[in-house]
Amino acid sequence: MDFFITQLINGLKMGSIYALVAIGYSMVYGILRLVNFAHGDLMMIATYGAWMLISFKLPIGVSLGGAIVITVIFAVLMERLAYRPLRKGGSETTLMASLAVSTLLQNIATLIFSPQNQAFKLPDFFSKTYSIKGVQLSMMNIITFAVTIVLLVVISLVIKKTRAGMAMRACSDNMAAAQLMGINVNNIIVFAFSIGGVLAATAGIMYSGSYTSFSPDMGFMIGIKAFVAAVIGGIGSFGGAALGGLVLGLLEMFFAGYLPSSVTSYRTACVFLILIVVLLLKPNGLFGKSDERRS
Numbered sequence: 001m002d003f004f005i006t007q008l009i010n011g012l013k014m015g016s017i018y019a020l021v022a023i024g025y026s027m028v029y030g031i032l033r034l035v036n037f038a039h040g041d042l043m044m045i046a047t048y049g050a051w052m053l054i055s056f057k058l059p060i061g062v063s064l065g066g067a068i069v070i071t072v073i074f075a076v077l078m079e080r081l082a083y084r085p086l087r088k089g090g091s092e093t094t095l096m097a098s099l100a101v102s103t104l105l106q107n108i109a110t111l112i113f114s115p116q117n118q119a120f121k122l123p124d125f126f127s128k129t130y131s132i133k134g135v136q137l138s139m140m141n142i143i144t145f146a147v148t149i150v151l152l153v154v155i156s157l158v159i160k161k162t163r164a165g166m167a168m169r170a171c172s173d174n175m176a177a178a179q180l181m182g183i184n185v186n187n188i189i190v191f192a193f194s195i196g197g198v199l200a201a202t203a204g205i206m207y208s209g210s211y212t213s214f215s216p217d218m219g220f221m222i223g224i225k226a227f228v229a230a231v232i233g234g235i236g237s238f239g240g241a242a243l244g245g246l247v248l249g250l251l252e253m254f255f256a257g258y259l260p261s262s263v264t265s266y267r268t269a270c271v272f273l274i275l276i277v278v279l280l281l282k283p284n285g286l287f288g289k290s291d292e293r294r295s
Contacts, residue, residue, distance in 0.1 A: 040223015
């Protein structure tokens with residue numbers, strides 16, 4: 001039972017990270033029908049930003065907050081410089097552009113820093129571990145759960161209660177009609193990318209803080225898995241992306257924990273197998289809606 005609870009905690013932690021990144025995917029896809037494969041690399045940018053600011057001996061709150069701001073700036077520049085000029089070129093063009101941006105960001109980080117893993121050390125407070133009836137619960141796990149819940153609640157309120165959130169939903173339903181109603185679509189797209197940047201930055205810092213290391217390619221595979229989570233939940237659906245991330249994290253950790261060690265190295269393959277099964281049974285995901293614009 002202790003092992004089960006430990007895997008449950010690890011699965012919820014990883015699922016929380018997938019959920020935050022998947023929501024960013026869904027927001028952008030919901031408006032632009034763009035699968036932004038460079039979204040996961042925002043995690044890497046946030047971690048390198050936090051690492052550099054911490055090395056300057058800045059307070060930890062300032063360092064982490066500054067890293068999130070840097071990531072949001074990169075997310076907005078990504079949209080403005082790489083995707084907006086190609087917006088009329090079709091989904092295939094922007095899809096290829098997102099892969100190019102991802103490769104570019106990873107290579108720039110490799111050239112500036114190193115392809116090797118770097119140590120990511122937060123203050124000792126974050127590394128504390130508590131034992132509850134034989135189950136180890138780290139402070140980073142507690143922080144990850146708490147931050148994820150708070151962000152999900154805040155983003156949900158923003159989307160449902162604010163003018164920008166309502167405009168975002170209008171653009172997602174019908175961008176042309178939203179423009180005719182006077183909504184500045186470009187501003188709403190920047191808003192969506194900014195929120196996605198905040199979520200990806202937070203996920204990247206929590207992930208690196210839990211595993212105490214990072215590298216230029218750290219965000220790519222996590223981003224791919226988060227995309228899988230978004231598809232499982234129903235890409236374009238806020239709640240579906242969050243639930244898909246949690247489900248994927250739990251399945252991945254239980255797969256790694258309970259199956260023989262000889263096959264646990266194939267847990268990434270398990271993720272894509274789950275995707276294939278879901279697409280065969282429910283092509284639009286668990287909570288997705290049929291969309292004739294989806295390719």
